[in-house]
Amino acid sequence: MDRAGPVEFSIGEVASAVGISVHALRFYERRGLLVGPVRRTAGGRRRYTEIDVDWLRICIRLRAAGMPLTALQRFAALVRDGPGNEGERLALLDAQRERVEEQIRALEQARxxxxxxxxxxxxxxxxxxxxALWDPAADREANG
Amino acid sequence: MDRAGPVEFSIGEVASAVGISVHALRFYERRGLLVGPVRRTAGGRRRYTEIDVDWLRICIRLRAAGMPLTALQRFAALVRDGPGNEGERLALLDAQRERVEEQIRALEQARxxxxxxxxxxxxxxxxxxxxALWDPAADREANG
DNA sequence: CTAGGATCTAGAGCCCGCTCTAGGTCAACG
DNA sequence: CGTTGACCTAGAGCGGGCTCTAGATCCTAG
Structure with a gap:
């Protein structure tokens, strides 16, 4: 296929590209967030593809929205297990969508x-x- | 003033009213989330007023939106210190409003x-x- | 008066999500 | 070829936010 440019990146490059530490990257990998094993050089260094990086970016955005690592890990596991479990993946996504919407409501209340x-x-x-500006505390001050 | 009905509640009543455990209530108190000390009976049991409960409800909603305990604690501390630091309180609130809005944006992206x-x-x-439904992982499956 | 449940305090324990460390290995540059 | 800096693994450490425990005390109903 495109033997011309199988662009790959070191862990450090990926870290600065996606905005998390190399430690966090390795940690995510241990936790099974990646769908497949990352390619390694002869010497054992990781070589990430652009696909890996795209997926990591998604993970990071979802994490930033409070999605737990276990959810990302489960989704990755389903994909890893190959075709046939799309229903399960959909269910997982739906549950997370629900969670996100609840969280948005909570934040709007807070706002x-x-x-x-x-x-x-x-x-x-x-x-x-x-x-007596209202404020449960101010009230208390006012009254006592 | 209204000596008729200084309605007060036990910790258990408050817990079930606001939806957190008695443990969490005591924990919040230790962390200084309350503006003033809770009244106690002769025997040392806590007696919460409606004002306390209102404030707790606010705290709990803000917590549900991800506000850290330290922020709530700092605000309570400012109120506790009495009038004169309203500017600081406002700054704190503004910072939190900012944080909440950022978080809403993150959640909308996730959604x-x-x-x-x-x-x-x-x-x-x-x-x-x-x-080949798109999905970084599915792509990978498709390609290898 | 007694039994049983609610409450008390202080502190240990736990889960999450990283972050940092130790003790090495690899590889690009001069 | 040597040095230097990025990288490796496995595991310890940490901050946040509770939750649970032990051992004692209170108090209400029977």
């Missing part, structure tokens, strides 16, 4: 709570009234 | 990635074509 408190403080600071 | 994979698998399952 509202914070926005409301920020508003309160901002009014307080602008208006300069010393007293 | 897109997942949605796209789900679509791919769904088409695959419906169409029943065995082959």
């Amino acid at each position: 509202e709570i914070i926005a409301w408190k920020v508003d309160t403080y901002r009014q307080h600071l602008e208006g300069g009234n010393g007293g | 897109e990635i997942i949605a796209w994979k789900v679509d791919t698998y769904r088409q695959h399952l419906e169409g029943g074509n065995g082959g």
Whole structure:
């Protein structure tokens, strides 16, 4: 096929390309996040393909959204086991989609709570009234 | 003021009301999440007021959105120190708002990635074509 | 008055997700 | 050819956030 350019990268290159440490890369590998074994040089050094890097980027984005390593590991395992378990993969993805949406809702609630408190403080600071801005704690101060 | 009904709750009542364990409640207290010390009975049992409970509910929602205990602790500490540091409180809140919004963006990206994979698998399952659905791993399978 | 459940404190234990270390090996450069 | 820096493995260490335990005390119902 394309014997011309089977572009490959060292672990260090991949680390700086995807933005995690070489330690984390090896750690992910131990945890089975990669679908297949990474190619090695004669001397034993890892050589990542662009496919590996793409997959790692996806993993990292999903991790950044709080997806646990075990979920990524399970998905990788299903893919590793080859065709025939697409239903399971879909179920796993669906569960994660659900989790992500729940988390978004939680964050939106948090944002509202914070926005409301920020508003309160901002009014307080602008208006300069010393007293009973709402805040469970401030209430307590006011009352006792 | 309202000596009629200074409603108070045991730790067990609070735990089931806010949805965390009594252990977690004591743990939060040790970490300084509460603005003031909880009232105690003669015998040393905690008696939470509704204000305490409201504040705990807020903390729990913020925690659910990934806010670290240290942030909640710092905010509580500022409130505890009394009026005069509203600017600092505001800064803290702003930083957390920023963090929450970043996190929402990360989650939305994750949602897109997942949605796209789900679509791919769904088409695959419906169409029943065995082959090269995109997926870095599937690619690899297809290629070798 | 007694039994049993709720609560108390302080600290150990646990899971997650890395990060760092020790003690080597490899390989590119001068 | 030697040096230097990236890389190797396996495992220890760590911070966050609880959870659980031991051993004692409280208190409410019977």
